[in-house]
Amino acid sequence: xxxxxxxxxxxxxxxxxxxxxxxxxxxxxxxxxxxxxxxxxxxxxxxxxxxxxxxxxxxxxxxxxxxxxxxxxxxxxxxxxxxxxxxxxxxxxxxxxxxxxxxxxxxxxxxxxxxxxxxxxxxxxxxxxxxxxxxxxxxxxxxxxxxxxxxxxxxxxxxxxxxxxxxxxxxxxxxxxxxxxxxxxxxxxxxxxxxxxxxxxxxxxxxxxxxxxxxxxxxxxxxxxxxxxxxxxxxxxxxxxxxxxxxxxxxxxxxxxxxxxxxxxxxxxxxxxxxxxxxxxxxxxxxxxx
Amino acid sequence: xxxxxxxxxxxxxxxxxxxxxxxxxxxxxxxxxxxxxxxxxxxxxxxxxxxxxxxxxxxxxxxxxxxxxxxxxxxxxxxxxxxxxxxxxxxxxxxxxxxxxxxxxxxxxxxxxxxxxxxxxxxxxxxxxxxxxxxxxxxxxxxxxxxxxxxxxxxxxxxxxxxxxxxxxxxxxxxxxxxxxxxxxxxxxxxxxxxxxxxxxxxxxxxxxxxxxxxxxxxxxxxxxxxxxxxxxxxxxxxxxxxxxxxxxxxxxxxxxxxxxxxxxxxxxxxxxxxxxxxxxxxxxxxxxx
Numbered sequence: 001x002x003x004x005x006x007x008x009x010x011x012x013x014x015x016x017x018x019x020x021x022x023x024x025x026x027x028x029x030x031x032x033x034x035x036x037x038x039x040x041x042x043x044x045x046x047x048x049x050x051x052x053x054x055x056x057x058x059x060x061x062x063x064x065x066x067x068x069x070x071x072x073x074x075x076x077x078x079x080x081x082x083x084x085x086x087x088x089x090x091x092x093x094x095x096x097x098x099x100x101x102x103x104x105x106x107x108x109x110x111x112x113x114x115x116x117x118x119x120x121x122x123x124x125x126x127x128x129x130x131x132x133x134x135x136x137x138x139x140x141x142x143x144x145x146x147x148x149x150x151x152x153x154x155x156x157x158x159x160x161x162x163x164x165x166x167x168x169x170x171x172x173x174x175x176x177x178x179x180x181x182x183x184x185x186x187x188x189x190x191x192x193x194x195x196x197x198x199x200x201x202x203x204x205x206x207x208x209x210x211x212x213x214x215x216x217x218x219x220x221x222x223x224x225x226x227x228x229x230x231x232x233x234x235x236x237x238x239x240x241x242x243x244x245x246x247x248x249x250x251x252x253x254x255x256x257x258x259x260x261x262x263x264x265x266x267x268x269x270x271x272x273x274x275x276x277x278x279x280x281x282x283x284x285x286x287x288x289x290x
Numbered sequence: 291x292x293x294x295x296x297x298x299x300x301x302x303x304x305x306x307x308x309x310x311x312x313x314x315x316x317x318x319x320x321x322x323x324x325x326x327x328x329x330x331x332x333x334x335x336x337x338x339x340x341x342x343x344x345x346x347x348x349x350x351x352x353x354x355x356x357x358x359x360x361x362x363x364x365x366x367x368x369x370x371x372x373x374x375x376x377x378x379x380x381x382x383x384x385x386x387x388x389x390x391x392x393x394x395x396x397x398x399x400x401x402x403x404x405x406x407x408x409x410x411x412x413x414x415x416x417x418x419x420x421x422x423x424x425x426x427x428x429x430x431x432x433x434x435x436x437x438x439x440x441x442x443x444x445x446x447x448x449x450x451x452x453x454x455x456x457x458x459x460x461x462x463x464x465x466x467x468x469x470x471x472x473x474x475x476x477x478x479x480x481x482x483x484x485x486x487x488x489x490x491x492x493x494x495x496x497x498x499x500x501x502x503x504x505x506x507x508x509x510x511x512x513x514x515x516x517x518x519x520x521x522x523x524x525x526x527x528x529x530x531x532x533x534x535x536x537x538x539x540x541x542x543x544x545x546x547x548x549x550x551x552x553x554x555x556x557x558x559x560x561x562x563x564x565x566x567x568x569x570x571x572x573x574x575x576x577x578x579x580x
Contacts, residue, residue: 123503123505124506125506125507127571143503145503172503181496182496182499182503183503185494185497185500186491186501186504187507187508189487190487190507190511191507192547193487193511193544194511194570195562195567196540196543196544196546196547196566197483197543197566198566198570199546199562200539200541200542201475201476201539202565202566203539203542203543204539206471206472207475210472210476211573213413213433213435213462213472213476214413214476214477214573215432215433216413216414216415217477217480217513218476218477218480220513220514221483221484221510221511221514222480222570222573223510223511223570224510224511225566225567225569226571227563227567228567229560232567233560236547236559236563237551240551240552240554244551246490247548249490249491249493249494250486250487251490252490252493253487253489253490254482254483254486254490256486256489257482257485257486258537261526261527261533261534262530262534264530266363266523266524269523269526269527270520270523272485272489273523275489276485276486276487276488276489276515277485277488277515277516277518277519277522279492280484280513280515281417281516283504285509
């Protein structure tokens with residue numbers, strides 16, 4: 001399907017994409033670049049990429065598929081850097097967790113060539129970073145949200161959808177704005193709450209003792225709090241308006257609980273819990289089970 | 291070790307205890323009572339108990355080990371009901387998620403016989419209820435917090451510790467008050483936040499559409515929101531002072547995030563995330579891996 005993948009960012013997400021695409025027979029050769037040369041060399045040693053590129057532009061040069069797997073805040077600078085090297089027939093994708101800012105960055109950085117760029121967000125990840133954890137199955141069975149804009153060429157959207165499907169993904173198409181609103185609700189706010197929860201615990205002198213008594217509920221609730229700090233810094237800032245709106249919904253719901261607790265009213269508290277519990281029990285899980 | 295277990299509450303926790311205790315050779319015969327007769331009969335059909343008792347008192351009569359596995363708010367009434375039937379040498383345990391209220395209920399309901407009662411909290415559970423899910427391995431490898439009071443007889447505390455250890459548990463001894471403060475921090479507040487998060491999502495017209503896009507982070511963060519409504523109603527109410535104190539710590543930590551986001555300050559946001567992420571990554575997990 002593609003001759004040459006130019007991979008920019010040889011970490012968990014980029015490395016896993018390279019492994020999966022190669023296994024599926026979608027790419028023949030992979031040139032990789034990372035901001036940290038050690039990462040790209042490690043990716044080469046592990047056989048994740050075929051050659052190390054000294055710059056993002058060098059990775060993109062000659063590639064008919066370019067994947068950006070960099071922090072979302074680095075999107076614009078990366079696209080500017082590769083623009084002169086881009087083949088006119090290249091398809092450019094990203095895997096960032098926010099989309100309106102990425103689409104805007106592509107418009108600014110690529111101009112007319114923004115038609116070559118299809119913003120994507122595969123809803124997957126790990127709480128570990130680095131190419132050492134790259135996994136050819138990371139994308140299999142997950143949802144990928146593809147968010148074309150008015151600039152995006154339709155034929156490229158179709159190729160992108162086919163590409164993700166060939167990796168075993170379920171593809172959903174949304175506008176960048178609808179994506180960011182939905183992800184603020186189901187991903188970005190939970191991360192913010194988990195981070196704040198951990199810090200609230202750490203601020204207490206007894207926090208360490210309490211942590212030692214934590215069980216499986218704590219383990220799962222806080223798993224996402226171990227997320228990569230620079231990645232989540234960028235996501236929360238890029239999507240802060242939507243995250244703020246979600247936070248207000250959360251605070252309103254929390255206030256109902258506080259009022260029922262303050263009044264000691266079991267009859268008011270139970271329906272609130274029942275609502276949450278029934279909805280969570282009815283949730284069907286990520287669209288495709290892994 | 292014991293001739294006869296009087297099991298009051300034949301649900302997930304009680305049924306699993308009966309299975310585990312029998313498998314470990316700790317009890318010879320099990321008489322079970324449930325508020326719902328259907329539950330006790332189901333437990334009997336499944337071989338979890340040997341005989342169905344028509345009342346809590348009947349289950350306790352003749353038992354040298356009595357386990358209360360009922361909602362914490364039902365502790366006092368249950369202990370009052372069984373008091374006349376208790377053998378003077380019986381050891382009485384519970385498995386409730388709060389301890390100061392349970393210890394106080396025992397003092398009120400049992401008087402002098404409160405010396406026979408050792409409050410316990412095994413830190414385990416499932417998001418499914420009922421004896422159908424009873425599992426002889428539910429307690430294996432988990433922590434059990436034993437919270438004797440000044441009333442509790444020391445020899446009975448020692449037998450209790452030995453009993454849990456024989457089931458493969460790691461036992462920690464704390465005062466009921468220290469237990470409630472620690473569990474508010476690492477269990478009760480996370481449940482409250484997960485419930486409120488779900489309700490904040492459900493209050494939005496687009497909530498259902500967003501839910502369909504949720505991934506593995508959401509799955510783990512909200513798993514505890516599916517908890518049993520009547521159980522969690524009781525826990526949150528019984529421990530509402532400590533939960534309220536924890537909520538204030540959380541809100542303070544959340545405010546720091548909000549200020550950094552509102553100011554658009556990456557340099558202020560990143561250290562906040564880094565603190566949470568490092569602590570969660572360093573957490574060793576529940577004391578004993580399951």
